[in-house]
Amino acid sequence: MTVFILRRLLQSAGVLLATSVIVFLGVYAIGNPADILIAADATQLERQSAIVALGLDRPLIEQYWIFLSNALRGDFGRSFVFNQPAISLILARLPATLELALVALIIALVVGIPLGLVSGLKPNTLVDETIMTGSILGFSLPNFWQGMMLIMIFSVWLGWLPAGGRGDTAQVLGITTSLLSWDGLTHLILPATNLALFNLALVIRLTRTGVREIMPLDFIKFARAKGLTERRIVLVHVLKNIMIPVVTVVGMEFGSIIAFAVVTETIFSWPGIGKLLIDSIMLLDRPVVVSYLLVVVFMFVIINLLVDIAYSLLDPRIRLRDTQ
Amino acid sequence: MSTIVIDNLQTHFETPAGVIRAVDGVSFSVERGEILGLVGESGSGKSITGFSIIGLVDPPGRVAGGRILFQGEDLVGRSESEMRALRGKKIAMIFQDPMMTLNPVLSIETQMVEAVRAHDNVPKLEARRRAVEALGLVGIPSPDERLSAYPHQFSGGMRQRVAIAIALLHRPDLIIADEPTTALDVTIQSQILFEIQKVSRDFGMSLIWISHDLGVVAGLAHNIAVMYAGRIVEAGPVDTVLDHPVHPYTVGLLRSIPANLRRGEALEAIPGMAPSPLRRPSGCPFRLRCFAATATCETEPVDARIGEHSWRCFHPQNEARP
Ligand SMILES: Nc1ncnc2c1ncn2[C@@H]1O[C@H](COP(=O)(O)OP(=O)(O)OP(=O)(O)O)[C@@H](O)[C@H]1O
Numbered sequence: 001m002t003v004f005i006l007r008r009l010l011q012s013a014g015v016l017l018a019t020s021v022i023v024f025l026g027v028y029a030i031g032n033p034a035d036i037l038i039a040a041d042a043t044q045l046e047r048q049s050a051i052v053a054l055g056l057d058r059p060l061i062e063q064y065w066i067f068l069s070n071a072l073r074g075d076f077g078r079s080f081v082f083n084q085p086a087i088s089l090i091l092a093r094l095p096a097t098l099e100l101a102l103v104a105l106i107i108a109l110v111v112g113i114p115l116g117l118v119s120g121l122k123p124n125t126l127v128d129e130t131i132m133t134g135s136i137l138g139f140s141l142p143n144f145w146q147g148m149m150l151i152m153i154f155s156v157w158l159g160w161l162p163a164g165g166r167g168d169t170a171q172v173l174g175i176t177t178s179l180l181s182w183d184g185l186t187h188l189i190l191p192a193t194n195l196a197l198f199n200l201a202l203v204i205r206l207t208r209t210g211v212r213e214i215m216p217l218d219f220i221k222f223a224r225a226k227g228l229t230e231r232r233i234v235l236v237h238v239l240k241n242i243m244i245p246v247v248t249v250v251g252m253e254f255g256s257i258i259a260f261a262v263v264t265e266t267i268f269s270w271p272g273i274g275k276l277l278i279d280s281i282m283l284l285d286r287p288v289v290v291s292y293l294l295v296v297v298f299m300f301v302i303i304n305l306l307v308d309i310a311y312s313l314l315d316p317r318i319r320l321r322d323t324q
Numbered sequence: 325m326s327t328i329v330i331d332n333l334q335t336h337f338e339t340p341a342g343v344i345r346a347v348d349g350v351s352f353s354v355e356r357g358e359i360l361g362l363v364g365e366s367g368s369g370k371s372i373t374g375f376s377i378i379g380l381v382d383p384p385g386r387v388a389g390g391r392i393l394f395q396g397e398d399l400v401g402r403s404e405s406e407m408r409a410l411r412g413k414k415i416a417m418i419f420q421d422p423m424m425t426l427n428p429v430l431s432i433e434t435q436m437v438e439a440v441r442a443h444d445n446v447p448k449l450e451a452r453r454r455a456v457e458a459l460g461l462v463g464i465p466s467p468d469e470r471l472s473a474y475p476h477q478f479s480g481g482m483r484q485r486v487a488i489a490i491a492l493l494h495r496p497d498l499i500i501a502d503e504p505t506t507a508l509d510v511t512i513q514s515q516i517l518f519e520i521q522k523v524s525r526d527f528g529m530s531l532i533w534i535s536h537d538l539g540v541v542a543g544l545a546h547n548i549a550v551m552y553a554g555r556i557v558e559a560g561p562v563d564t565v566l567d568h569p570v571h572p573y574t575v576g577l578l579r580s581i582p583a584n585l586r587r588g589e590a591l592e593a594i595p596g597m598a599p600s601p602l603r604r605p606s607g608c609p610f611r612l613r614c615f616a617a618t619a620t621c622e623t624e625p626v627d628a629r630i631g632e633h634s635w636r637c638f639h640p641q642n643e644a645r646p
């Protein structure tokens with residue numbers, strides 16, 4: 001197990017390195033930051049000194065090498081735009097995004113699993129068909145449109161929830177959170193729901209399929225023959241089997257939730273890293289873009305590792321092997 | 325009093341294509357401590373008979389008629405919660421495929437402790453103690469350690485022993501065993517048969533042993549009932565029925581067992597296939613495959629009997645004996 005984790009972490013270092021090269025080249029290909037950052041009416045001299053200050057006069061290889069050796073010391077460069085360390089810009093906004101993504105994930109599981117169970121246990125009934133139709137909408141309607149509809153209905157028409165922003169926040173252990181105040185929570189509900197909808201639909205389908213697959217199996221009939229209650233059969237025998245695919249798929253999806261947060265954060269003006277990323281791409285703020293992607297890739301790697309561990313805990317037939 | 329008396333049981337599946345009479349007028353009884361072998365080819369309704377008794381026929385199936393008297397009380401029409409109180413406690417069931425009867429993601433301990441506590445409100449520790457005892461009873465070595473294992477850590481034979489141990493937890497009065505040794509190899513099979521016979525004798529349990537292996541039934545059961553197309557076509561004490569089969573179907577079954585032949589003699593298979601449950605011929609359902617069939621067979625045969633030996637045929641073979 002320990003060897004397994006160490007090996008995975010080593011592999012992820014390789015992934016991070018490769019990502020940094022690709023992103024560095026990618027941003028270089030999009031355009032020259034100097035054209036955007038330096039005022040059009042600047043003199044030739046001002047322009048030249050700005051380029052030197054940003055290090056843009058050196059060959060690309062050398063720029064990358066400087067970036068890499070600094071990065072290894074924990075310095076990911078300074079934002080061209082804000083003139084602050086890129087990594088601290090990102091870390092300052094990361095909690096807002098993580099909070100949003102986490103709440104979205106919880107909504108998807110807490111609402112999706114019961115709906116999927118009901119659907120799977122009463123297939124082809126009115127309840128099932130209603131839930132399944134809802135989940136198709138969750139899959140197929142574009143996320144931004146769903147977000148705007150949520151704002152339309154709950155903010156504009158009903159006036160129940162605020163349309164954007166983060167509301168009151170509180171500091172816990174140095175992390176800013178919206179979860180602790182009523183105002184913060186009301187601001188969180190709509191964007192989190194918006195972000196959750198796709199995964200909610202996914203969880204419903206996974207759970208329903210799982211129920212339909214597990215219920216006819218012999219071990220369920222044997223559990224009945226033991227005289228267990230239907231409640232225990234569903235909540236222990238069926239659910240424990242279903243949790244395996246659900247945790248795997250949803251765990252993998254957590255990365256995409258963070259990535260998709262870009263859209264939701266833009267619609268609901270949620271001050272997370274997604275919004276920072278869009279702004280930075282517009283301004284070709286390379287250090288921020290590169291650092292952002294490295295942070296996201298790093299999170300993907302960690303999440304996948306956690307999913308693998310959770311998977312092996314849920315399914316006794318899988319044990320993480322140290323070899324191979 | 326008999327442990328169980330089945331009287332003219334009808335279990336039907338209402339499908340869009342028509343009504344399937346999976347069990348079509350079955351009657352038999354099993355006394356305390358007695359083993360009944362229920363044999364017949366695939367699709368003859370053996371499993372559905374068992375599921376009808378324990379109240380676990382899957383929809384669209386349902387018991388459409390007849391009586392199931394368990395210790396004198398009719399189980400037909402009992403509520404789900406009444407049936408649940410009986411299941412595992414008074415009537416237990418074991419299935420054919422030991423690879424599939426245990427939940428792969430729950431430990432043996434969880435699956436045994438929950439079975440104890442489904443009926444007896446005892447502390448976990450006491451439930452665990454009973455589980456260990458039951459595992460010991462079916463010959464699982466060092467049961468205390470094995471309890472925390474998961475099904476995939478056991479071989480097929482060991483898993484079937486675990487399933488039997490679960491069935492034995494509450495010392496039920498009746499165990500329905502649906503081909504529990506079919507998936508196992510011969511040595512394991514005979515060990516398990518030995519254990520089963522022993523516990524049934526020791527605890528005075530009645531056993532309905534479903535099988536299509538006449539050899540197993542011959543060695544294990546006291547009585548035998550031969551099923552064909554949802555009915556019992558011949559029944560009686562094992563020795564009588566196997567030594568002097570009367571129904572042409574039973575005769576055919578016995579002739580198709582390799583062990584009954586001398587070297588070089590050809591195996592005789594029963595010609596044709598079991599009739600589709602939707603399109604059974606009128607009269608005797610076996611007549612289209614029967615070597616002895618005549619025009620009389622187009623009418624429904626009735627039960628005939630000499631002593632404990634009964635059959636449902638117009639043309640009894642051999643010389644019927646009590
Ligand atoms: N879910 C179902 N829907 C419709 N018909 C069914 C269903 N289950 C069983 N049947 C019918 O009941 C008949 C008897 O099935 P059963 O499982 O009792 O046979 P069996 O004697 O146990 O055979 P085997 O030796 O293969 O286990 C089958 O021929 C089938 O037509």
Ligand SMILES: [Mg+2]
Pocket residue numbers: 370371372502
């Ligand atoms: Mg069967």
